[in-house]
Amino acid sequence: MNERHLRKILAEYETYFNAHRPHRALKQASPLRALPDPVDADIHVSRRDRVGGLLHVYAQVA
Numbered sequence: 001m002n003e004r005h006l007r008k009i010l011a012e013y014e015t016y017f018n019a020h021r022p023h024r025a026l027k028q029a030s031p032l033r034a035l036p037d038p039v040d041a042d043i044h045v046s047r048r049d050r051v052g053g054l055l056h057v058y059a060q061v062a
Contacts, residue, residue, distance in 0.1 A: 009051055016055050 019032050044061040
């Protein structure tokens with residue numbers, strides 16, 4: 001681990017925080033995205049691990 005590794009991890013976390021992570025104050029929207037549309041009860045979700053599994057990104061599968 002060195003400074004380059006730390007900068008990479010921090011950049012990835014910043015992207016996750018601003019583009020994927022739901023924020024309670026924004027009604028579960030991300031700061032860089034519009035409010036999500038309502039979903040049906042019968043959905044399939046995929047999960048991608050980020051930063052070695054410390055963060056998880058969920059997406060609706062078509």
